[in-house]
Amino acid sequence: MPISSATINGxxxxxxxxxxxxxxxxxxxxxxxxxxxxxYCGITLETQTEYRSxxxxxLGGNKSDESAYGRFETEIWFGDGNLHIGCANxxxxxxxxYTFIHQYFKPDGSVDIILPSDxxxxxxxxxxxxxxDANPEKILTIQDRIIRSCYKLQxxxxxxxxxxxxxxxENKGYEATMAAARLNDNRTTNCVIVGNWAMKDAGFYTSxxxxxxxxxxxxxxxxxxxxxxxxxxxxxxxxxxxKKSVSKMVEDGELLPGDIIGFESHNQTILPLGxxxxxxxxxxxxxxxxxxxxxxxxxxxxxPTMVVGFIFRSKDAK
Numbered sequence: 001m002p003i004s005s006a007t008i009n010g011x012x013x014x015x016x017x018x019x020x021x022x023x024x025x026x027x028x029x030x031x032x033x034x035x036x037x038x039x040y041c042g043i044t045l046e047t048q049t050e051y052r053s054x055x056x057x058x059l060g061g062n063k064s065d066e067s068a069y070g071r072f073e074t075e076i077w078f079g080d081g082n083l084h085i086g087c088a089n090x091x092x093x094x095x096x097x098y099t100f101i102h103q104y105f106k107p108d109g110s111v112d113i114i115l116p117s118d119x120x121x122x123x124x125x126x127x128x129x130x131x132x133d134a135n136p137e138k139i140l141t142i143q144d145r146i147i148r149s150c151y152k153l154q155x156x157x158x159x160x161x162x163x164x165x166x167x168x169x170e171n172k173g174y175e176a177t178m179a180a181a182r183l184n185d186n187r188t189t190n191c192v193i194v195g196n197w198a199m200k201d202a203g204f205y206t207s208x209x210x211x212x213x214x215x216x217x218x219x220x221x222x223x224x225x226x227x228x229x230x231x232x233x234x235x236x237x238x239x240x241x242x243k244k245s246v247s248k249m250v251e252d253g254e255l256l257p258g259d260i261i262g263f264e265s266h267n268q269t270i271l272p273l274g275x276x277x278x279x280x281x282x283x284x285x286x287x288x289x290x291x292x293x294x295x296x297x298x299x300x301x302x303x304p305t306m307v308v309g310f311i312f313r314s315k316d317a318k
Contacts, residue, residue, distance in 0.1 A: 001042040002107030002139070009078050009115060011055050013037065016083065018047045020059040028298065029059060029093035031272045032151075033085070036101060039318075040139065057083045059093060064119030072159055076100050076123040078115035086121075091158055091298070094151035095131060099123055107139050128159030142204070142233055142314040143258035149198040150269050150277035153178060154298045160187075169279075176200070176207070191266055194279035196226070198269065205229045210312075212262040218309055220262055230312065237311040247304035250274045255308075256317050262310040266303065276301040 006013040018034060020026045030047060037043045045057070061084055062068055064077055068088065074096040075086035085100065087093045103123065104113045115122050131152055140148060156178065160166065167181070170188035175181035178197040181189065189197070196209050208224020218240065222230055230236075239249075246263075249255045250270070259270040268278040277298050 001040060003041045003105065003111055004109050006041055006043075006105075006111040006113070008083055008113045009081075009117060011081065013041060014043050014045075016045060016055045016057045017052075018045050018059060019049070019051055019056045019061075020047065021049060023047065023049060026059060026090050026093065027273055028271070028275060029090050029097055032094060032147075033057070033059065033097050035272070036097075036144075039144075040105070040107070055081050055083075057085060059085050060088070061086055064121070070126065071162065072128045073126045074099070074123070075121040075125075076103075076115065077119055077121045078117055079119040083115070091151075091155050092128065094148075094298075095128065095155050096123070098148050098151070099131060101139060105139050128155040131155075141316040141318075142202075143256070143317040145202040145204075146198060146258045146260075146269060146314065147271060149202040150271060150298060152201060153194060153198055154277065156182075176209075189279060191268065191279040194277070195260060195267055195269060198277065199226070199229075204233075210260075212267050212310070218264050220310055220312075233315055235313050235315060237313070238309070239311060240309045243307055245305045246270075246276075246301060246308050247274070249308055250301075255311065256313065258314060258317055260312040261308050262312070263303070263306045264309055266306060268301070268303075271298060274301060275299055278302055 018030065020030055023030060034045050034047065037045055063075065063086060064079055069086055071088055072092060073088065074092050075084065076096060077084045077086065085093060085096050087096050105111055157167065165187065167187045167189050169190055171190055173186045173188045174193045175184055177200050181187055192211050200206060205225030208222065208226035210222050210226045210230060211220065213219045213221060246261065255270050257270055257272045261268060261270060268276045270276055275298060
């Protein structure tokens, strides 16, 4: 394990229990925080919906003054022996979890975290796009950085839509990065582009694009920096002959979170618990339609019966 021991305000990480009021509504962030501690610290934390005894990590909850969080407000704070991952919903919980990881964890032995014990926030933000992006690669594997970037883009897309600035589905006019797209009045994207945005946000390449061929053949292509990155860091598996749906492959354990999968006319990134980050569904439409506003979301796979053709898996996936 890269982290041999960890304490939070003097309390061993293994002494905490994760508390969440609704495990179904919060299942993805609950998975994220417990999987990180399992994978990087070798600790399996118990989860509960009701507080019993001992130290707790509260996922969601209220502010230190007992007031409710606004939709995009997040906090990290410590009080009465408990760590608070404060937020109003599951999307923003991903933001604050990864902020906590990036600010306080390092892959070189023991980690002793000290947060203010008077209830004041160590991290406090009211904007979905205000993430702590310092050295995301310092702790997370390629596989986990892909997953993190999907959650980050989800939070930003929800934030922009709430501000009256949704993106529209188009196969033209898009920008190479989300940052550039947010500055452009022509706010367009699609399934391939949001996937590339996630990879570029994770710092893997700055130019080029990975794509799936839509020219009557079924394959994939790379350009620019994407080719070098994928060739060095990914395994590519051709599963066209299996003719299996994405839901069947998830059920059979053949897909891992962080996998990028190509269908004959689509692609997406697989996330934990059979979910996906998918850029092919319009807001209030069941399939992509040119010019349709869409709120890209992380959630249940919208196309579970699509047949998988290619799997792109990072070499550090596990």
